[in-house]
Amino acid sequence: MIEVKNLTKRYGPTVAVDNVSFNAKAGEVLGFLGPNGAGKTTTMRVLTCYLSADEGNATVDGYDVFDQSVEVRKRIGYLPESAPLYLDMGVIDYLKFIAQVRDIPKSQRQQRTKEVIDICGLESVIQKDVGELSKGFRQRLGLAQSLIHNPPILIMDEPTSGLDPNQIIEIRNLIKEIGKEKMIIFSTHILPEVSATCSRILIINNGKIVANGSPESLAERAKGGEVVDITIRGPAEKIESKLQGLNFVNEFDCVNTVDGLLSYRIASEKGTNAAEELFQLVVQNGWSLTELRQESVSLEDVFRELTGESVNKEVAA
Numbered sequence: 001m002i003e004v005k006n007l008t009k010r011y012g013p014t015v016a017v018d019n020v021s022f023n024a025k026a027g028e029v030l031g032f033l034g035p036n037g038a039g040k041t042t043t044m045r046v047l048t049c050y051l052s053a054d055e056g057n058a059t060v061d062g063y064d065v066f067d068q069s070v071e072v073r074k075r076i077g078y079l080p081e082s083a084p085l086y087l088d089m090g091v092i093d094y095l096k097f098i099a100q101v102r103d104i105p106k107s108q109r110q111q112r113t114k115e116v117i118d119i120c121g122l123e124s125v126i127q128k129d130v131g132e133l134s135k136g137f138r139q140r141l142g143l144a145q146s147l148i149h150n151p152p153i154l155i156m157d158e159p160t161s162g163l164d165p166n167q168i169i170e171i172r173n174l175i176k177e178i179g180k181e182k183m184i185i186f187s188t189h190i191l192p193e194v195s196a197t198c199s200r201i202l203i204i205n206n207g208k209i210v211a212n213g214s215p216e217s218l219a220e221r222a223k224g225g226e227v228v229d230i231t232i233r234g235p236a237e238k239i240e241s242k243l244q245g246l247n248f249v250n251e252f253d254c255v256n257t258v259d260g261l262l263s264y265r266i267a268s269e270k271g272t273n274a275a276e277e278l279f280q281l282v283v284q285n286g287w288s289l290t291e292l293r294q295e296s297v298s299l300e301d302v303f304r305e306l307t308g309e310s311v312n313k314e315v316a317a
């Protein structure tokens with residue numbers, strides 16, 4: 001549905017988007033994750049025809065974003081980071097106005113306005129002016145305006161930025177709901193946001209895509225090997241000579257000894273079922289096992305490894 005090939009965008013000497021290529025298919029909820037200044041907004045602005053790129057090309061449903069921008073805009077709903085709203089208009093009037101701008105036939109405008117009010121949970125504020133709305137409701141209204149022409153693709157730039165934790169959860173739930181019917185691309189610098197909502201993640205850093213995959217596959221990718229923490233009651237010398245004899249064990253450290261309990265951190269080759277093998281070893285030798293834990297690699301580890309930055313964990317919902 002979306003194909004981006006070798007896209008580059010410069011602002012003077014700054015290369016904001018650097019030879020970026022990716023595809024997105026119908027049914028996907030794609031998260032652009034990256035630190036501030038990574039190039040997420042610029043990529044979205046090119047895809048939504050607000051900016052032209054210096055090199056490369058992008059198509060939406062087969063239409064070129066540079067040469068066929070009217071067709072592209074029909075297929076995309078765009079919610080920029082600060083939705084441009086007319087503060088002195090009433091909520092309904094604003095949506096009807098957007099419906100008109102979007103060229104929705106007059107006979108369908110009322111129906112479509114009603115539908116997006118419903119989808120975005122705006123019923124309780126329809127009597128208000130836009131300027132009276134809280135930040136959360138303004139964001140919902142921004143979402144409603146981006147959906148009014150019923151586009152198959154929704155692109156959102158930091159949709160939860162500046163919202164309070166409850167509003168963030170509400171918007172995330174809305175994204176999930178809408179994602180059942182539409183392809184969604186949204187950007188964020190907040191890690192739990194992508195793990196909570198996305199089917200695929202693109203990690204962007206310094207204008208480049210440094211990773212592309214499902215949350216699970218990215219975590220898997222960062223695993224160079226497996227690490228198992230194990231605590232055993234048994235004879236230290238014998239345990240250590242057995243561990244040394246296991247060919248899948250790369251190295252082990254005795255990290256703690258308390259009351260005859262020996263805790264080891266064992267690093268092994270990837271995909272060796274180390275935890276299971278170690279369990280068998282303990283059983284076969286009649287030792288007792290008090291702890292066996294395989295360390296999991298989180299998306300946060302991947303992000304840190306790929307971008308050299310710690311992630312913003314503002315709302316760990």
Ligand code: ADP
Pocket residue numbers: 011014015016034035036037038039040041042043
């Ligand atoms: P993100 O959305 O990931 O925070 P942006 O796409 O906004 O990143 O920015 C990417 C880079 O381009 C940053 O270095 C930013 O300072 C620069 N940049 C963005 N917009 C402009 C602009 N209008 N003029 C000059 N530089 C810009």
